[in-house]
Amino acid sequence: MKAFKLENEPKIESGFKTPDHYFDHLSAKILEQLPKNEPKVISIFQKRRMVIMMVAALLILALMIPIYTSISTNSKELDETTLENYLAYQSNLNQYDLISELETEDITKMQPVSTPEDKVIEDILTTNSDVEQLLFE
């Protein structure tokens, strides 16, 4: 078989073709796809919308302040010291009125929570000589 020599052969073309009119529209297509180099424009409306939103948010917060304060002052519960002071200095109530208002059940509930144990009493008596003296007498 005869050895193949590139230089002895007529030039071999690559054989590649392109679709008809491919290059006619290519440059327009590429130019269309390029990123536009124009500076970014932010419309005044967009800027103003931002300001309007911020003002609206502040307004809503401002309107909420009286609601918050009214919630905290309108509490119906009286605090203990006010009640105590009222009972002690302002009212005509005396302890007898109070007792008459109480049921027996309430009075038994008012007993001291803990009764002193015997040992504690004994300790007090042994350490306190005045009490001993009083006992002897």
Next chain:
Amino acid sequence: MQEEQEFIKKLLNPKTQNQAFKELLLDYQRPLYNHIRNIVLNHDDADDVLQNTFAKVFQYLKNFKGESKLFSWMYRIATNEALTFLNQKAKINGISSEELQNKTIDNLQADVFFDGNEIQLKLQKAIAILPEKQQLVFKMKYFEELKYEEISEILGTSVGALKASYHHAVKKIEAFVTAN
């Protein structure tokens, strides 16, 4: 060279940019298309890569230092884009670049945009056995008929090394065609 400097200024000036880029497109679309097509082999891929190439050229134009010619700079971008494209395509298909190339050549026979005869197809198969660099050199010299000096600027290889590369490539191709 002076003319090219003027042209680059036009490309960078926002006022003249569009017109200048259009001129650049019209001058280079065919040679760059052929260069890319010779690497990627089918039209659709070449079309994609060419558009990406011009997009990159436009994007990096402001960084173009003028150290090399616009011509070789654009060819370099096109070459890189084409090779990157092939590597990605091979990766997506889960095959090696060589397998992808052989597959693409097999598909050429049915390609409506390839009207090659038997010897043209055999030449493509012979090129496929070459290492990547030799393939590039052979295609640029033989099909695109670029000068060694131009190829040297594009690939950053000395003229001497390119001549040796081309010589090796021709020998291997001739041996392949003779044997097949």
